[in-house]
Amino acid sequence: MSNDxxxxxxxxxxxxxGGVTALDRVNLTLKEGExxxxxxxxxxxxxxxxxxxxxxxxxxxxxxxxxxxAITGAPAYRIARAGLARTFQVTKPFRHLSVLENVAVGAMFxxxxxxxxxxxxxxxxxxxxxxxxxxxxxxxxAERLTIADLKRLELxxxxxxxxxxxxxxxxxxxxxxSEVLEAMDLLRQIHASGVTxxxxxxxxxxxxxxxxxxxxxxxxxxxxxGTPAEIVENPKVIAAYLGNRYAKPKETV
Amino acid sequence: MTRPSAGDATxxxxxxYFIAIxxxxxxxxxxxxAPSGFWLRxxxxxxxxxxxxxxxxxxxxxxxxxxxxxxxxxxLGAYVTGILMTKAHFDxxxxxxxxxxxxxxxxxxxxLPLLRLKGHYFAVATLGVAVAVREIVxxxxxxxxxxxxLNLPINPDPNSFRQIYxxxxxxxxxxxxxxxxxxxxxxxxxxxxIRENEYAARAxxxxxxxxxxxxxxxxxxxxxxxxxxxxxxxxxxAPDSLFDITAxxxxxxxxxxxxxxxxxLGPVIGAFVFQILSTYLSFQFPxxxxxxxxxxxxxxxxxxxxxALEYLTGxxxxxxxxxxxxxxxxxx
Amino acid sequence: xxxxxxxxxxxxxxxxxxxxxxxxxxxxxxxxxxxxxxxAHGEFIMLGAYTTYFLYTFxxxxxxxxxxxxxxxxxxxxxxxxxxxxxxxxxxxxxxxxLITFGLSILLENLALQVFSGDYRSVTTAxxxxxxxxxxxxxxxxRLAALLISxxxxxxxxxxxxxxxxxxxxxxxxxxxxxxxxxxxxxxxxFALTYGLSAALAGAAGSLISMTFPITPSIGSGYTIYAxxxxxxxxxxxxxxxxxxxxxxxxxxxxxxxxxxxxxxxxGFTVLVLVLIVRPEGLIGKPFYSGSEQ
Numbered sequence: 001m002s003n004d005x006x007x008x009x010x011x012x013x014x015x016x017x018g019g020v021t022a023l024d025r026v027n028l029t030l031k032e033g034e035x036x037x038x039x040x041x042x043x044x045x046x047x048x049x050x051x052x053x054x055x056x057x058x059x060x061x062x063x064x065x066x067x068x069x070a071i072t073g074a075p076a077y078r079i080a081r082a083g084l085a086r087t088f089q090v091t092k093p094f095r096h097l098s099v100l101e102n103v104a105v106g107a108m109f110x111x112x113x114x115x116x117x118x119x120x121x122x123x124x125x126x127x128x129x130x131x132x133x134x135x136x137x138x139x140x141x142a143e144r145l146t147i148a149d150l151k152r153l154e155l156x157x158x159x160x161x162x163x164x165x166x167x168x169x170x171x172x173x174x175x176x177x178s179e180v181l182e183a184m185d186l187l188r189q190i191h192a193s194g195v196t197x198x199x200x201x202x203x204x205x206x207x208x209x210x211x212x213x214x215x216x217x218x219x220x221x222x223x224x225x226g227t228p229a230e231i232v233e234n235p236k237v238i239a240a241y242l243g244n245r246y247a248k249p250k251e252t253v
Numbered sequence: 254m255t256r257p258s259a260g261d262a263t264x265x266x267x268x269x270y271f272i273a274i275x276x277x278x279x280x281x282x283x284x285x286x287a288p289s290g291f292w293l294r295x296x297x298x299x300x301x302x303x304x305x306x307x308x309x310x311x312x313x314x315x316x317x318x319x320x321x322x323x324x325x326x327x328x329l330g331a332y333v334t335g336i337l338m339t340k341a342h343f344d345x346x347x348x349x350x351x352x353x354x355x356x357x358x359x360x361x362x363x364x365l366p367l368l369r370l371k372g373h374y375f376a377v378a379t380l381g382v383a384v385a386v387r388e389i390v391x392x393x394x395x396x397x398x399x400x401x402x403l404n405l406p407i408n409p410d411p412n413s414f415r416q417i418y419x420x421x422x423x424x425x426x427x428x429x430x431x432x433x434x435x436x437x438x439x440x441x442x443x444x445x446x447i448r449e450n451e452y453a454a455r456a457x458x459x460x461x462x463x464x465x466x467x468x469x470x471x472x473x474x475x476x477x478x479x480x481x482x483x484x485x486x487x488x489x490x491a492p493d494s495l496f497d498i499t500a501x502x503x504x505x506x507x508x509x510x511x512x513x514x515x516x517x518l519g520p521v522i523g524a525f526v527f528q529i530l531s532t533y534l535s536f537q538f539p540x541x542x543x544x545x546x547x548x549x550x551x552x553x554x555x556x557x558x559x560x561a562l563e564y565l566t567g568x569x570x571x572x573x574x575x576x577x578x579x580x581x582x583x584x585x
Numbered sequence: 586x587x588x589x590x591x592x593x594x595x596x597x598x599x600x601x602x603x604x605x606x607x608x609x610x611x612x613x614x615x616x617x618x619x620x621x622x623x624x625a626h627g628e629f630i631m632l633g634a635y636t637t638y639f640l641y642t643f644x645x646x647x648x649x650x651x652x653x654x655x656x657x658x659x660x661x662x663x664x665x666x667x668x669x670x671x672x673x674x675x676x677x678x679x680x681x682x683x684l685i686t687f688g689l690s691i692l693l694e695n696l697a698l699q700v701f702s703g704d705y706r707s708v709t710t711a712x713x714x715x716x717x718x719x720x721x722x723x724x725x726x727x728r729l730a731a732l733l734i735s736x737x738x739x740x741x742x743x744x745x746x747x748x749x750x751x752x753x754x755x756x757x758x759x760x761x762x763x764x765x766x767x768x769x770x771x772x773x774x775x776f777a778l779t780y781g782l783s784a785a786l787a788g789a790a791g792s793l794i795s796m797t798f799p800i801t802p803s804i805g806s807g808y809t810i811y812a813x814x815x816x817x818x819x820x821x822x823x824x825x826x827x828x829x830x831x832x833x834x835x836x837x838x839x840x841x842x843x844x845x846x847x848x849x850x851x852x853g854f855t856v857l858v859l860v861l862i863v864r865p866e867g868l869i870g871k872p873f874y875s876g877s878e879q
Contacts, residue, residue: 056456080458092453094446096515105446108439109458118439157457319680366862372679373622377813378861381854384810388851498806503687510684544699547692551685555673558681583677 006068007032007196008053008084008165013062015045015052015220022048024220025062030165035187035197037211037228039204041240044217046200047089050167054086055079066165083111085163087154089170089200093142100125100138103156110161121160128160132186147174155186165196172203180206208232216240269518273429280422284415293414297486299528300421301479305505306512306520307428308476313506314514315441316468317448318368322379324501325386326356326473330480331490332390335403338485340396345408349420349481356477357470364469368462380498387496402491405484417486424482425521428475433517444468445515476501499543507550510558555580586843589721594843598836600728603735604793606831608808609815610739611786613827614746616816618759618779619675624686625666626812627805628693629659629784633791634800635697638706648708648796649730655792656785663784667777675776690805697802705799713796731793736828738789742782743824755779810850814857 008030015023023045030036038046051057053064055076064072071079085106094102103125107116116124129138132152137145145153151171158166172183184206191197201207207214208228216224216231218240224231231237280300284293305327312320333352337343343351367378390397397403410416435441443464446454455461484490495501504527505520512523530549535542558579586594612626636655640646646654666689674685716725746752757765758775766772790808794800811834819830834853841852 054456056452075460076455077458077460080456086456088453088456092450092456094449094453096449097442097445101442105442105454105459106457108442111458113439113458118437118442121439161457313680319683367858370861373616373683374817374861376622376680376683377810377817378858380810381814381857385851385854388848392847392851499691503691506684507688541695541699543691543695547688547690547695550688550691551670554681554685554688555670558674558677579677580673583674583681584672 005032006030007066008198009065009068010049010053011063011065013049013052013064014060015048015057016060021220023052023059023062026217026220026222028215028222030196030198032196033194034212035191035199035210037207037214038198038200038217039202039207039214039231040217043219045220046217047169048220049217050086050169050198050200053079054084054167077109080109080161081111081113083162083164084167085110085158085161085165086167087151087158087169087171089173091147091150091154093145093150093153095141095143097142098138099134099140099142099145099153099156100129102142102153103128103160106157106160107162110163112162125156125160128156131159132156148179151175159190163195165198166190167198167200169200170202172201172206175203184210273518273521277426284418290414293418295528295532297414297418297421298532299524300418300425301483302505302508302528303521303524304421304425304428304475304479305501306508306524307425307432308472308474308479309505309509310432310514310516310520311444311468311475312465312472314509314516314520315436315444315448316465317451318465318469319372319376319506320379320469320472321376321498321502321506322363322381322383323472323476323505324496324498325379325383326360326476327480327483327501328390328492328495329359329386330356330477331484331495332397332403332480333477334481334484335405335490336396338405339403345485349478349485352481353474353478356473356480358473360473361466361470364466365462368465368469380502383496383498383502387492390496391492397492400492402489405488405490407488408485414486417482420482420485421479424475424478429517429521431471431475436517440464440467448515504546507546507553511553558583590843592720592722594839595836596722596724597728598839599832600724600732600835601839602828602832602835603732604790604797604831605811605815605835606739606828607735607786607790607793609812609819609831609834610742610824610827611783611790612809612812613816613819613823614755614759615780615783618755619671619776620679621671621675621682622679622686622813623780623783624683624809625689625693625805626783626787627807627809628690628697629663629787629805630791630794630808631697631800631802631805632662632693633659633788634795634804635701635706635791636788637792637795638708638800641708641710648710648792649734652734652789652792655788659788659791660781660785664777664781666784667780668773671780672773672776690809694802694805701802703801703803705801706795707799708795710796725797727796731796734789734793738786739824739828742786746824751778811853814853817857818860 006029010026010028012025012027013023014021014025026049038049040046048057052059055071055074055078058073062072063070066079066082066084071082094105097105100122104121107113107121107124108118113121126138129135132155134149134152134156137149142153151174155168155171172180175183180203187197187199187210199207199210211228214226214228214231215222216237223236223240224234226234280296283296305323308326309320309323312318330352333355334345334348337348337351338345363382367375367382370378391400408416443454443459446457446459447461447465451461480495508523508527509520510523511526512521513519531542531546534545538545556579608630612623615621615623633655636658637648637651640651640654641648670689671685674682713727716723718724746756754765754770754775755778757768758770758772762772815827815830815834817830818833819826819828837853837856838849841849845852
């Protein structure tokens with residue numbers, strides 16, 4: 001599935017907010033075609049990592065390379081157009097636009113946006129919404145959507161940008177049982193269409209089932225990296241999540 | 254401000270556009286019905302108010318940046334026109350065009366640093382620019398005539414008021430057309446995305462600096478043009494009357510609020526309501542019109558903060574219930 | 586500028602700075618606590634100035650003694666306006682709140698114009714001309730007293746905010762509306778109180794201003810703009826910030842007035858815009874806008 005070419009690579013990526021170090025010399029490589037899980041306790045720096053990689057926040061130091069070219073400090077819109085799309089954990093819809101328009105905006109300004117007419121952008125948006133089974137809500141104003149639908153809208157906007165790398169920030173939070181399975185299936189389909197995925201998720205069943213590799217952050221530092229099987233056995237990870245008194249890993253964390 | 258998807262206008266919208274075209278034809282025919290000077294002037298000022306509101310609509314209504322410095326563009330447009338006509342002896346039309354272009358460039362240049370500011374900070378920084386521009390204009394005696402101002406050449410046309418009427422109408426029509434065309438283009442969607450969530454707009458690939466600056470430049474262009482036409486109408490321009498913040502910044506914003514921001518025709522509807530009403534009030538209660546204006550502003554904002562157009566077209570509730578909805582939601 | 590002129594300008598700036606601190610303080614707390622830019626703040630100052638003017642002219646009350654009366658009157662007015670008008674828009678978007686105070690400002694100014702007429706008025710007492718002179722530098726007694734009263738009021742307000750139960754409730758509301766509500770703070774009366782206190786401070790500033798500057802119903806908008814400048818220069822939401830901002834603005838103005846009379850506001854605003862761009866957190870204080878959000 002994945003080859004060994006890196007599509008996204010960070011070197012000693014560091015971000016300070018005032019006196020707080022949100023990211024501390026993080027070295028992370030995303031290989032083309034893989035699904036990489038990024039996990040860690042709350043406040044570990046996962047969302048900051050995505051914000052910095054996508055140019056929405058400027059890194060304090062360190063390097064980011066996309067397809068071996070430095071994008072450190074580049075404006076967010078350039079990075080988005082280069083093929084990196086992300087979703088927001090705290091959803092950020094364009095509230096007074098319809099669902100269709102929200103997604104069309106992604107299609108207008110994403111990687112293929114420049115060569116696409118407004119009409120073509122709306123057609124692309126329709127396709128994405130059909131794929132995500134939101135067809136019947138296209139005309140709704142985004143403010144009417146439930147949290148679950150807003151999460152889905154985040155995904156739709158990002159997909160409409162024709163990304164090569166998709167950075168997903170907790171798109172499954174709040175989903176239950178069979179919904180998680182459906183979402184996993186959806187992500188597998190997106191991956192099968194050739195998109196490299198970086199998935200931040202608290203739903204362990206999903207992250208363990210989806211990811212080829214997992215990176216664990218704690219207090220802004222990378223504390224572990226490996227296959228899902230290696231990660232669940234890793235004592236540092238167990239300590240980070242459950243405290244040191246748990247000796248044996250459980251299936252769900 | 255629920256907007257329908259591009260391409261399929263709602264029935265309400267279709268009716269509005271039909272009325273707009275009929276209105277334009279009526280406005281063209283109106284001066285030939287030999288109206289009194291009073292009505293000709295009243296409508297000239299309705300158009301001017303609508304241009305100022307439409308100008309604010311680009312940056313405030315669509316892009317969500319509440320500029321309080323638009324009075325600077327009005328004054329500068331008037332002064333550039335006046336200076337070119339008196340000092341360089343240009344004709345009116347090229348002077349007016351130069352005034353508009355000057356204001357567009359000026360807006361773009363001050364926009365680059367100022368549009369990095371958000372919310373109140375942008376509002377007051379632009380207000381600050383307006384105050385500074387007024388002081389510089391008042392102080393630069395050799396060019397602007399200082400506090401006394403300039404006297405423009407008198408319009409030689411025997412039907413000068415009619416001519417001014419058509420200049421204003423033309424500028425207004427152009428501003429509506431530009432708004433209409435841009436609103437359904439990528440540019441319009443970029444503006445709305447910035448207004449709704451600038452952070453998310455950057456994340457979907459929108460060059461926010463570019464589109465914000467473009468919106469502000471259009472604001473400058475149209476308000477500058479209106480200033481130039483007004484200068485030719487009034488023939489005397491002086492800093493205190495031209496840089497009147499209430500008349501040329503606050504009123505246009507109120508007009509947009511009345512009519513509905515981020516819509517193509519809201520500012521025009523608002524301008525008609527506002528200008529006719531304030532003309533009536535100043536006749537009925539001379540001296541008290543601003544007191545009423547303040548009161549009206551407070552009431553309009555409490556009861557219909559999203560503008561009249563939404564109340565007429567897009568709401569699910571009507572009548573008293575609609576009026577009471579906003580204060581109920583916004584209460585402490 | 587010789588040393589005496591420099592010293593004179595500096596002293597004038599410092600004395601004016603006290604009044605400016607008072608101008609900025611009320612504006613700053615309403616902004617910080619209620620997240621409201623109160624464009625009508627200058628009109629409260631104007632009304633405070635007229636209160637002093639009328640009490641002095643018609644009842645012969647010493648202008649300094651009118652300060653508490655002016656504060657009480659403006660507190661009542663501010664409290665009523667908040668309860669009657671502002672409370673209905675407090676959760677509305679920024680622009681809506683901004684505009685409603687703009688409407689209030691226009692209304693108050695024009696009502697004042699109807700009632701007081703547009704004539705220039707001033708408060709001139711028997712001791713208005715008295716002052717000290719040290720090494721060629723003149724210190725007008727009224728201005729010196731205004732400075733001392735300003736500092737006293739700013740300090741008392743600081744104590745009120747930090748040492749009293751109500752003051753703490755106000756500050757808690759400013760930090761986190763929902764958390765304050767959960768701990769039993771009643772939001773609506775707290776906001777009304779905050780707004781009333783802000784108006785009272787504006788009233789005191791107006792009383793002091795009436796003793797040194799001519800007043801008309803239209804002086805308000807200028808002071809609103811100054812209040813904003815003071816908050817931005819000093820940094821929002823801190824009492825010391827208002828003091829620093831007031832003094833910085835006053836010094837800027839008097840020195841600009843010396844070197845480039847007629848451009849003192851242009852210079853003030855150029856500095857404002859530069860500060861906003863270069864150091865958005867103000868000279869002291871926390872950042873008041875951020876490039877990112879969660």
